[in-house]
Amino acid sequence: MVMMTYIEAARLAVQQAMAADETVWCVGEDLGRGGVFGQYLGLQVEFGKDRIVDTPISEAAIMGAAFGAAMVGTRPIVEMRFSDFALCATDELVNQIAKARFMFGGQSRAPMVIRKPVGLWRSSAAQHSQSLESWYAHIPGLVVLCPSTPQDNYSMMKAAIACDDPVVYLEHKNIWGLEGEVDTSLEVEIGAASRRRKGEDVTIVSWSNTANLAVEAAETLAGQGIGAEVIDLRALWPWDKQMVLASVRKTGRLVVAHEAVRVGGFGAEVVATVAEHAGDALKGPVRRLGAPRSLVAYAPNLEDKMRVTADMIVTAAKETLMGAAGK
Amino acid sequence: MVMMTYIEAARLAVQQAMAADETVWCVGEDLGRGGVFGQYLGLQVEFGKDRIVDTPISEAAIMGAAFGAAMVGTRPIVEMRFSDFALCATDELVNQIAKARFMFGGQSRAPMVIRKPVGLWRSSAAQHSQSLESWYAHIPGLVVLCPSTPQDNYSMMKAAIACDDPVVYLEHKNIWGLEGEVDTSLEVEIGAASRRRKGEDVTIVSWSNTANLAVEAAETLAGQGIGAEVIDLRALWPWDKQMVLASVRKTGRLVVAHEAVRVGGFGAEVVATVAEHAGDALKGPVRRLGAPRSLVAYAPNLEDKMRVTADMIVTAAKETLMGAAGK
Amino acid sequence: MLESGHNTQNARQLLVMMERIRAFEEHAILAAERDRLVLGAIHPSIGQEACAAGVMAHLNRTDILLSTHRGHGHTLAKGADPLAMMRELLGRTGGCCGGKGGSMHIADFGVGMLGANGVVGANITIAAGAAHGIKILGQDHIVVDIFGDGAANRGPFLEGINWASVFELPILFVCEDNQYSATTRTGSVTGGPGVAARAEALGLRATQVDGNDAEAVARVSGEIIARLRGGGGPEFLHAVTYRHTGHTSFDPATYRPEGEAVKEIAASDPIARQRAALLAMGLGQDVLDGIHTAAQAEMERVLKDAAATPFPPDEAAFADVQDIGSPMQEAY
Amino acid sequence: MLESGHNTQNARQLLVMMERIRAFEEHAILAAERDRLVLGAIHPSIGQEACAAGVMAHLNRTDILLSTHRGHGHTLAKGADPLAMMRELLGRTGGCCGGKGGSMHIADFGVGMLGANGVVGANITIAAGAAHGIKILGQDHIVVDIFGDGAANRGPFLEGINWASVFELPILFVCEDNQYSATTRTGSVTGGPGVAARAEALGLRATQVDGNDAEAVARVSGEIIARLRGGGGPEFLHAVTYRHTGHTSFDPATYRPEGEAVKEIAASDPIARQRAALLAMGLGQDVLDGIHTAAQAEMERVLKDAAATPFPPDEAAFADVQDIGSPMQEAY
Numbered sequence A, B: 001m002v003m004m005t006y007i008e009a010a011r012l013a014v015q016q017a018m019a020a021d022e023t024v025w026c027v028g029e030d031l032g033r034g035g036v037f038g039q040y041l042g043l044q045v046e047f048g049k050d051r052i053v054d055t056p057i058s059e060a061a062i063m064g065a066a067f068g069a070a071m072v073g074t075r076p077i078v079e080m081r082f083s084d085f086a087l088c089a090t091d092e093l094v095n096q097i098a099k100a101r102f103m104f105g106g107q108s109r110a111p112m113v114i115r116k117p118v119g120l121w122r123s124s125a126a127q128h129s130q131s132l133e134s135w136y137a138h139i140p141g142l143v144v145l146c147p148s149t150p151q152d153n154y155s156m157m158k159a160a161i162a163c164d165d166p167v168v169y170l171e172h173k174n175i176w177g178l179e180g181e182v183d184t185s186l187e188v189e190i191g192a193a194s195r196r197r198k199g200e201d202v203t204i205v206s207w208s209n210t211a212n213l214a215v216e217a218a219e220t221l222a223g224q225g226i227g228a229e230v231i232d233l234r235a236l237w238p239w240d241k242q243m244v245l246a247s248v249r250k251t252g253r254l255v256v257a258h259e260a261v262r263v264g265g266f267g268a269e270v271v272a273t274v275a276e277h278a279g280d281a282l283k284g285p286v287r288r289l290g291a292p293r294s295l296v297a298y299a300p301n302l303e304d305k306m307r308v309t310a311d312m313i314v315t316a317a318k319e320t321l322m323g324a325a326g327k
Numbered sequence C, D: 001m002l003e004s005g006h007n008t009q010n011a012r013q014l015l016v017m018m019e020r021i022r023a024f025e026e027h028a029i030l031a032a033e034r035d036r037l038v039l040g041a042i043h044p045s046i047g048q049e050a051c052a053a054g055v056m057a058h059l060n061r062t063d064i065l066l067s068t069h070r071g072h073g074h075t076l077a078k079g080a081d082p083l084a085m086m087r088e089l090l091g092r093t094g095g096c097c098g099g100k101g102g103s104m105h106i107a108d109f110g111v112g113m114l115g116a117n118g119v120v121g122a123n124i125t126i127a128a129g130a131a132h133g134i135k136i137l138g139q140d141h142i143v144v145d146i147f148g149d150g151a152a153n154r155g156p157f158l159e160g161i162n163w164a165s166v167f168e169l170p171i172l173f174v175c176e177d178n179q180y181s182a183t184t185r186t187g188s189v190t191g192g193p194g195v196a197a198r199a200e201a202l203g204l205r206a207t208q209v210d211g212n213d214a215e216a217v218a219r220v221s222g223e224i225i226a227r228l229r230g231g232g233g234p235e236f237l238h239a240v241t242y243r244h245t246g247h248t249s250f251d252p253a254t255y256r257p258e259g260e261a262v263k264e265i266a267a268s269d270p271i272a273r274q275r276a277a278l279l280a281m282g283l284g285q286d287v288l289d290g291i292h293t294a295a296q297a298e299m300e301r302v303l304k305d306a307a308a309t310p311f312p313p314d315e316a317a318f319a320d321v322q323d324i325g326s327p328m329q330e331a332y
């Protein structure tokens, strides 16, 4: 066990994977100088310019070329800088990478990790703050991961690099500096959620940085005598329906919280799945927290209006405990 | 009232809007020859090459340029040919068009209709068959419309062209030839659903071509003594929660059906909304039908595996009538 | 592969390949229009066979090819089995993509053909990346990427070619210019002096060739590919040709100026030209007829066999999507 | 707008504008680093002012400008109010975007400035479209679109410039080439002879100019804009300059070769050069000092006033998203 930050954990995972497998390489803008957040610091010195590849500002080519290189047998780690810019490579990801193996009848593979830092990050405004994880969960062919802790950013990055499917890997920009203990021997199974806290009264499902807020909320609730079970999905595809359904059957109460826009967010999928498969177990109204269907503004007070906070999760948990199902 | 096809209805709406307003124009590939499905047949002869504009194969520029032209005061109708190719212009739509008005503090508008034909269409395989309406519903700033009948493709197209917001307009490729009566005086309010059939026993919510299948299913159910209320949402943003919630409160049973992939589809949003606001009214398990999270294959028997059929809707309706809530 | 040097044997091989491509596509069109066995759209390359035959003649099985929606000819010339290809067009078991891709996504990784593509221009960055991967792996294959004139107006043209240029990748980009983008004269929507100038501006050596002259295509691409194998940087080949049919087999192409097609076909059909060249080299008419008849017979058999093959098993609808979170485990 | 002809008055105006831009950005940096009032990233254009001053000098209020993340200078030179701009950088009421855009999305439609952009290269197609719209509306304004050297590697560069070329639109594309793309030497990731050659290959007349020489930029862009106003087709201007600061104000730019910045700044600072030119024309040092002092004083006041302005009302978070289905009616 070592203490390290969220960003260091992923860097270590990448470094170890590159040391172990010569076909693993990283490709993106400014990687030689460490990448825009320092995710690749030191790696070009260690592995050279042919494996930590600095690219032109060509998102479509970064994504497309990495895919071509994956098809011939390398394992690229693609850096999109801000998940927003990945929209410049949507055809490449959705029409090409996600579909190729199927379209070609199983002839090809695309073992790629596509890193797209997501989320709100100090007054970055509407073009640098998005969380579009629900988009990727909707696309057959893609694995979708959203680590929220240093441990997960280590273990899940390792699992993602080892995975033969294309993995959309969504790190949250606001927690690069988050510290935590990392056990480098810990392996994570992709698709297994993490029960971050046990509780009997209400189930809180979340992922990415909001899962950290959910833990905070659960601590507050505990102080008020309410036992909240916090499930950090970690993976949105595949996702751990079993753990969620079992927990809801136990608690009878469900709050889902995420940073992305609520309408069409992945929270809808979680709530709908519970409604279909454990609707009879619900003892109170379901609560689904996400950003309003508005845009992220630059001014900090306006930006804050888009946030799901620990307080909001606490309130929602209490509402679901007090109210009857429906409203 | 005149009989016309789905494709003719939209063409008439475009033609009338262009005749009435000189700032309306159409832009896309091969429009001069009518567009790939004939949606623009005859319009270049009537309005000239400067208003029915043939473009290079440059989806990003088609979308981006239309946006620029909208900002200076024209009202472009953007043709993306197959919704799949629109993915080549995702940055333009999502980061630029949807966000500009907000980012610029209300200084700009983007009155655009962005036509993206969606859906399964005879062995078109994975890159020409997608339905990604849930993506667009998730993006603040966009209006999302999915007409399913000639009447709606006339009235909604007119409303879309008149709308000052950017409208993602999703026509279904498989019903271009669908005939129906069109009353050109009928106006549709964007966001109002259409109750295509009344019923007391079960609510079926759908949109786009699947709404037509839902009507078919309701007819079959009627023959078996089951009264299904079919709500064709027509608009996914804004969508008619009131009509859906009122119907579910009345019937206590809900089936949602769409052609898009089920996981992360807009059906999840509908079910989640009902679970939150009318969960207590549910008397049976909710059913959500959509494509499996797999890809559309070329071979017809495999393609069929991705289809939601009228039969499946009938079965789901019966299941929700027979089962208890949850399962 | 062609023997080195320009001789009758090579010229004959080019004709054989072009006749086979044409016969394949003529039968594919029959399958679509007469037999209604091809359900999706097919984009014939009839009239454009010189490019496929001439360029592929220089590739090994391990070299890599990417192509477009109009890729039957390239794929066949790269060495794919026409029966597997025809089965693919008919969506059958044993199709080279198991019936899941169809004409627009034809691929045969076994012969280095990494896929046709339904998105215009998308193959350009992917091909550059395949070459990048080859370089990383220290292999000595080369990559050929073929696209149409219309693709030169898409962003990935710039991004992919710049990429190859910057990383000095072993790749030949071929613009097979049939002068049309679907129903639009490409020239009317293409600014500047043309595609070769665009490639040059991105740092590539660009060569122009008569794309209806199989001999010329073979000669010029042979020189380029020799440079690539010798460690040279990426290159660009612009081959102008003409699409005899409509954009798809169902397109009557009424948008073409009156008489254009008749005139162009009479003047430039690459098969007719190659036949004439071989006659001039002394080959007998009977030999040429024999080549034609053999190609037709082969593809007639291929179509018959393909039509007799069953559709894929239903489970294939859920196979090969992904390992983790596969719809094989849970379709919904 | 500059008077026609090259004279002291014009030269002085150029200096005034450059001094104001620099003072604005110096104060923006103070606001960010000293005062912690700017919360997002700012991308200063210090050292690059010649382009803003020289090109904008020829534009009317009704002409249209689009710019990049590094767009303060262009916006100010287009006529925007520095107080509204500074308020925007501080996210305040009265900011030109109501505090909702910040530095990277600065815009002032009232002076024809249709937006900076956080996505590199995205403004190129939008600007082409603005010119297209102008043409459709039969107006006689022109459009200027400014982007960096890094943007020339993105697909929209090809698509947008080809678009302008094909539709013969009244637009000047300006590549303000500061030689860096964030931390990367742009030359190291750019194939071929350079951006001007790319534009030429897309059919544009391209002109090269010393981007640190405000007089030269003004002269050359004046000629181009005159051609545009006279009905000429789209053109391209490549102006090489140097970014004095890091990529953002917080970037120490340690990736630059030792001594490079010091040397470049000494040799090419456009303000120093313009001062020298004016001295040579006979202006007194006191006049130059006065211009400098006035600019600094103006922007000090601007910063002070901006800092005293309140944040926007909370409801603004839901305003101006869309009319139909607006979050004003229902936020969730």
Ligand SMILES: Cc1ncc(C[n+]2csc(CCOP(=O)(O)OP(=O)(O)O)c2C)c(N)n1
Pocket (backbone or CB within 6 Å): B029, B057, B059, B081, B085, B088, C043, C068, C069, C070, C118, C119, C120, C121, C147, C148, C149, C150, C151, C152, C178, C179, C180, C181, C182, C186
């Ligand atoms: C990105 C994209 N836009 C549009 C289309 C529709 N489309 C298919 S083929 C074609 C014409 C392509 O022209 P060209 O590149 O010259 O190839 P050709 O068909 O002539 O072989 C078009 C527009 C597409 N498949 N992909």
Ligand SMILES: Cc1ncc(C[n+]2csc(CCOP(=O)(O)OP(=O)(O)O)c2C)c(N)n1
Pocket (backbone or CB within 6 Å): A029, A057, A059, A081, A085, A088, D043, D068, D069, D070, D118, D119, D120, D121, D147, D148, D149, D150, D151, D152, D178, D179, D180, D181, D182, D186
């Ligand atoms: C599509 C996209 N990719 C990456 C970025 C991140 N980014 C912001 S500025 C920048 C460098 C741009 O270089 P250049 O175009 O030369 O403009 P400069 O910053 O030098 O003014 C990069 C890579 C972005 N904003 N958009």
Ligand SMILES: [Mg+2]
Pocket (backbone or CB within 6 Å): C148, C149, C150, C176, C177, C178, C179, C180, C181, C182, C186
């Ligand atoms: Mg063509």
Ligand SMILES: [Mg+2]
Pocket (backbone or CB within 6 Å): D148, D149, D150, D176, D177, D178, D179, D180, D181, D182, D186
């Ligand atoms: Mg630069």
